[in-house]
Structure formats: C-alpha cells, structure tokens
Amino acid sequence: GQQVMQIPQYQHVQEGEDFTTYCNSSTTLSNIQWYKQRPGGHPVFLIQLVKSGEVKKQKRLTFQFGEAKKNSSLHITATQTTDVGTYFCAGLQGSGNTGKLIFGQGTTLQVKP
Amino acid sequence: EAGVAQSPRYKIIEKRQSVAFWCNPISGHATLYWYQQILGQGPKLLIQFQNNGVVDDSQLPKDRFSAERLKGVDSTLKIQPAKLEDSAVYLCASSLSWGMGQFFGPGTRLTVL
Numbered sequence: 066g067q068q069v070m071q072i073p074q075y076q077h078v079q080e081g082e083d084f085t086t087y088c089n090s091s092t093t094l095s096n097i098q099w100y101k102q103r104p105g106g107h108p109v110f111l112i113q114l115v116k117s118g119e120v121k122k123q124k125r126l127t128f129q130f131g132e133a134k135k136n137s138s139l140h141i142t143a144t145q146t147t148d149v150g151t152y153f154c155a156g157l158q159g160s161g162n163t164g165k166l167i168f169g170q171g172t173t174l175q176v177k178p
Numbered sequence: 179e180a181g182v183a184q185s186p187r188y189k190i191i192e193k194r195q196s197v198a199f200w201c202n203p204i205s206g207h208a209t210l211y212w213y214q215q216i217l218g219q220g221p222k223l224l225i226q227f228q229n230n231g232v233v234d235d236s237q238l239p240k241d242r243f244s245a246e247r248l249k250g251v252d253s254t255l256k257i258q259p260a261k262l263e264d265s266a267v268y269l270c271a272s273s274l275s276w277g278m279g280q281f282f283g284p285g286t287r288l289t290v291l
Contacts, residue, residue: 098279107269108221110279153220157277164277165234168220
C-alpha cells in the first residue's frame with residue numbers, strides 16, 4: 066500500500082547539536098508537508114515543498130525535497146529546548162481531488178539542556 | 179483568525195456505546211479532514227470533504243463510522259458502536275483548498291472501556 070516512512074523514530078540530542086529527520090515515499094509525491102506536534106498538542110503546519118529539488122529555510126530549520134520527489138529531509142541547526150516535539154512529514158499522493166495526505170510515523174526529538 | 183474548533187475535548191465511553199464528535203473549520207476553508215491518531219503514530223486519514231461532498235473515505239470503517247458535513251461548514255464524526263481499538267485522538271483539520279497545508283484542531287481524546 067501507499068507508505069511514507071520516516072527515520073529515525075526517536076532522537077536525543079544535547080542542546081546546540083544539529084538534528085535531521087528523513088522521509089521516504091514508495092511513490093512519487095505531488096508535494097511534501099512538514100508538521101510539528103508538541104507533547105499533548107496537535108500537529109502544526111510548518112511548510113510545504115512542491116518542486117523537485119526544492120530547499121526552503123525557516124530560521125534554523127532547513128527543508129529539502131528530493132529530485133525524484135520521493136524523499137525529503139528536515140534539518141535543525143543548533144537545537145534548542147523549544148524544538149522538542151514530534152516532527153511528521155506528510156506526502157501528498159495523487160493529483161486533482163483524488164489524492165490524499167499520508168503521514169509518516171514521526172520522529173520524536175528530545176533536547177537535553 | 180479563529181482556529182479549528184472541536185468538541186468535546188475528552189470522552190470516555192463503554193464499548194458498544196455511540197459517540198459523536200463535532201468540528202468547526204477555519205472560515206473559508208473548503209476542505210475538511212478527519213484523522214485518527216493512535217498514541218505513538220502519525221495521523222491516519224479517515225475521511226476528506228471538499229465543501230459538503232466526500233472526496234475520500236477509503237479508510238473509514240463504514241460499518242461503524244459515519245461522517246457528514248452539512249452546508250459545507252461544520253462536520254460531525256460518529257462511531258456506532260464503539261470498540262476498544264477505537265481509543266485514540268480524533269483530529270479535525272481544514273485547508274483552504276485540496277493539497278494545501280492543513281490546520282488542525284485540538285482533537286478529541288476518546289477512551290473506550
């Protein structure tokens with residue numbers, strides 16, 4: 066079936082260290098979206114990537130979309146305790162109104178102060 | 179701008195009982211989604227509406243789950259009868275149009291005893 070795999074499942078880092086999570090789809094994606102969910106909270110939309118090879122930055126966060134539009138990554142530079150949470154990638158599979166957003170399992174980030 | 183509203187926030191029922199959840203999306207958002215999120219997993223799409231029409235309900239257990247979006251605004255999700263494995267957080271999300279970033283409500287945490 067349609068799957069979006071995300072690794073690692075968990076990551077513990079010391080504050081100030083970098084962090085990367087990777088996302089892979091079994092099929093080509095129309096776009097990839099990234100969400101952050103704080104403990105006890107709901108997913109919050111971060112960004113959407115649409116073009117092959119696209120790179121976008123939000124302060125210390127860098128998002129990439131692979132050339133084949135099947136993989137993506139989120140890199141956080143110099144983590145802070147406020148970065149704690151679970152980061153989900155979500156791939157939009159299909160086109161027109163018949164596609165759906167498939168979420169990965171998420172990467173839970175813990176940051177030690 | 180008001181966010182996505184959901185109620186109730188918490189619900190505890192016994193198996194075989196019925197339950198209903200309500201969602202009010204962001205004003206002007208044409209697309210509305212219901213997700214089920216089990217602890218430690220990513221959100222799983224149950225049903226997707228475009229205005230008041232169903233676009234995708236392929237993962238909705240139709241023998242017990244039903245959803246409607248009358249007048250293309252508010253939506254309700256019903257489970258009848260509930261099973262133990264339905265214990266999860268039910269998230270409602272909306273987006274301006276299909277394929278765009280989604281804005282999630284706070285969710286309803288359902289416990290089935």
